[in-house]
Amino acid sequence: xxxxxxxxxxxxxxxxxxxxxxxxxxxxxxxxxxxxxxxxxxxxxxxxxxxxxxxxxxxxxxxxxxxxxxxxxxxxxxxxxxxxxxxxxxxxxxxxxxxxxxxxxxxxxxxxxxxxxxxxxxxxxxxxxxxxxxxxxxxxxxxxxxxxxxxxxxxxxxxxxxxxxxxxxxxxxxxxxxxxxxxxxxxxxxxxxxxxxxxxxxxxxxxxxxxxxxxxxxxxxxxxxxxxxxxxxxxxxxxxxxxxxxxxxxxxxxxxxxxxxxxxxxxxxxxxxxxxxxxxxxxxxxxxxxxxxxxx
Amino acid sequence: xxxxxxxxxxxxxxxxxxxxxxxxxxxxxxxxxxxxxxxxxxxxxxxxxxxxxxxxxxxxxxxxxxxxxxxxxxxxxxxxxxxxxxxxxxxxxxxxxxxxxxxxxxxxxxxxxxxxxxxxxxxxxxxxxxxxxxxxxxxxxxxxxxxxxxxxxxxxxxxxxxxxxxxxxxxxxxxxxxxxxxxxxxxxxxxxxxxxxxxxxxxxxxxxxxxxxxxxxxxxxxxxxxxxxxxxxxxxxxxxxxxxxxxxxxxxxxxxxxxxxxxxxxxxxxxxxxxxxxxxxxxxxxxxxxxxxxxx
Numbered sequence: 001x002x003x004x005x006x007x008x009x010x011x012x013x014x015x016x017x018x019x020x021x022x023x024x025x026x027x028x029x030x031x032x033x034x035x036x037x038x039x040x041x042x043x044x045x046x047x048x049x050x051x052x053x054x055x056x057x058x059x060x061x062x063x064x065x066x067x068x069x070x071x072x073x074x075x076x077x078x079x080x081x082x083x084x085x086x087x088x089x090x091x092x093x094x095x096x097x098x099x100x101x102x103x104x105x106x107x108x109x110x111x112x113x114x115x116x117x118x119x120x121x122x123x124x125x126x127x128x129x130x131x132x133x134x135x136x137x138x139x140x141x142x143x144x145x146x147x148x149x150x151x152x153x154x155x156x157x158x159x160x161x162x163x164x165x166x167x168x169x170x171x172x173x174x175x176x177x178x179x180x181x182x183x184x185x186x187x188x189x190x191x192x193x194x195x196x197x198x199x200x201x202x203x204x205x206x207x208x209x210x211x212x213x214x215x216x217x218x219x220x221x222x223x224x225x226x227x228x229x230x231x232x233x234x235x236x237x238x239x240x241x242x243x244x245x246x247x248x249x250x251x252x253x254x255x256x257x258x259x260x261x262x263x264x265x266x267x268x269x270x271x272x273x274x275x276x277x278x279x280x281x282x283x284x285x286x287x288x289x290x291x292x293x294x295x296x
Numbered sequence: 297x298x299x300x301x302x303x304x305x306x307x308x309x310x311x312x313x314x315x316x317x318x319x320x321x322x323x324x325x326x327x328x329x330x331x332x333x334x335x336x337x338x339x340x341x342x343x344x345x346x347x348x349x350x351x352x353x354x355x356x357x358x359x360x361x362x363x364x365x366x367x368x369x370x371x372x373x374x375x376x377x378x379x380x381x382x383x384x385x386x387x388x389x390x391x392x393x394x395x396x397x398x399x400x401x402x403x404x405x406x407x408x409x410x411x412x413x414x415x416x417x418x419x420x421x422x423x424x425x426x427x428x429x430x431x432x433x434x435x436x437x438x439x440x441x442x443x444x445x446x447x448x449x450x451x452x453x454x455x456x457x458x459x460x461x462x463x464x465x466x467x468x469x470x471x472x473x474x475x476x477x478x479x480x481x482x483x484x485x486x487x488x489x490x491x492x493x494x495x496x497x498x499x500x501x502x503x504x505x506x507x508x509x510x511x512x513x514x515x516x517x518x519x520x521x522x523x524x525x526x527x528x529x530x531x532x533x534x535x536x537x538x539x540x541x542x543x544x545x546x547x548x549x550x551x552x553x554x555x556x557x558x559x560x561x562x563x564x565x566x567x568x569x570x571x572x573x574x575x576x577x578x579x580x581x582x583x584x585x586x587x588x589x590x591x592x
Contacts, residue, residue, distance in 0.1 A: 106529070195313055
């Protein structure tokens with residue numbers, strides 16, 4: 001059986017753009033052409049693929065079909081240059097954790113884009129869905145702190161990032177006049193990126209033997225997280241690469257000196273024989289080797 | 297009727313932490329105590345409130361009850377200081393767009409936290425859900441570029457942000473040797489934050505009369521978006537406050553000089569008589585007045 005690929009491309013465009021109108025603009029056809037293609041495919045399959053709404057979203061079968069189209073396009077990319085010369089560039093969907101996106105990953109992405117001509121679509125890694133998205137093929141690779149094996153993928157260790165417990169010097173003077181004590185740690189406002197962010201609790205436990213349960217600001221933005229510390233609102237674990245400059249300028253300080261903790265990052269990538277994926281993995285490993293801490 | 301508030305607090309903690317175990321740690325009770333409270337409330341109401349999973353999520357009734365608890369705690373905060381003196385600080389949930397979070401908003405948040413003693417929980421604003429979240433009370437306020445009225449809320453204009461079409465000088469020399477033409481714009485790789493990000497298309501249309509349909513990198517991270525331009529992977533609309541430094545250092549340049557576009561930001565806030573909300577709105581307006589462009 002061959003699937004109806006023009007119809008699938010219409011479904012994928014509606015998913016990406018969120019509406020039939022924008023998908024139509026994107027593909028250079030009328031919205032009613034898009035609508036007919038999607039509907040015809042839904043009728044043939046006897047099931048809904050697109051949940052109409054603001055924005056439109058995919059049903060789980062819709063998502064699986066879009067993932068399949070992405071993978072077919074990735075495999076086609078290896079043919080395309082020999083068949084037609086220059087082609088519409090293929091887009092790889094990748095999940096990346098926020099701190100990597102804000103530091104070393106763009107260099108790897110730039111090297112990959114130069115070497116492959118491919119485009120990249122990022123989603124920020126999230127606790128619940130990254131493994132599911134890899135398993136279903138919705139993303140073809142992910143950078144995360146999670147070493148778990150994912151079916152159909154291989155996982156490579158990339159290196160480590162150091163995090164420092166930081167806030168503004170004024171915040172530290174006010175909340176930690178006697179240094180880091182259990183009482184001070186549980187009264188001073190603390191930052192958390194999101195609910196999977198256990199770095200602050202890990203630092204308190206590993207470095208000071210304290211169970212952490214402080215008043216918490218929840219700030220799911222790498223730059224916001226840094227600015228909240230700079231503003232002296234709270235303390236939090238900052239990646240060294242972002243904290244170093246402000247520490248040198250006296251805008252940030254460590255709660256207790258030289259008590260960094262390390263997080264290991266992993267690259268989980270689909271086992272798919274596509275040269276674009278190999279080029280991406282090569283670029284990620286090369287940049288990770290020079291920008292992340294390598295164990296021994 | 298009075299709801300079972302200890303049980304509701306358990307439901308809210310499970311939502312926030314994502315699991316019964318972490319909620320139990322947080323509230324200083326055993327996981328089985330949390331589980332019993334949630335189950336008892338679900339049996340009394342005859343419906344499920346928490347979808348058990350990794351992580352646990354709320355049903356729509358569960359979300360409405362949690363939003364109600366948040367609002368009750370906000371109103372209680374006005375009583376608490378007179379009733380008990382110092383209290384566990386209340387947490388306000390606010391949606392903020394990513395560029396504001398990375399620039400002017402932390403200053404407003406810091407002023408608010410100093411003046412109120414409240415904690416803040418942020419979610420990044422998203423196209424589909426911000427208005428719903430305001431309507432249901434899940435968040436009490438939002439910064440967005442969307443002026444639409446939301447039932448039960450008032451909307452205040454905060455000011456404007458300028459965006460510049462930027463990339464690295466090398467990217468511009470390679471892709472725009474003859475300046476900004478329709479052909480060059482539709483071949484040069486372009487950045488988009490997410491599917492609601494129409495800034496690049498708006499700039500091409502308003503400043504050059506060109507319909508934009510280029511190869512696109514999708515980068516939903518403010519710092520990632522900036523780094524991709526610095527790496528010369530693509531061009532995109534950067535907020536002036538982030539682009540100014542790199543432009544002065546020669547790391548970024550404008551595609552065509554002095555063709556910024558402006559985006560108006562709004563503050564949409566629940567009509568709720570709670571002094572914490574008034575303090576937050578005052579801080580947001582004051583900082584917006586000094587950090588955003590004010591129309592005459």
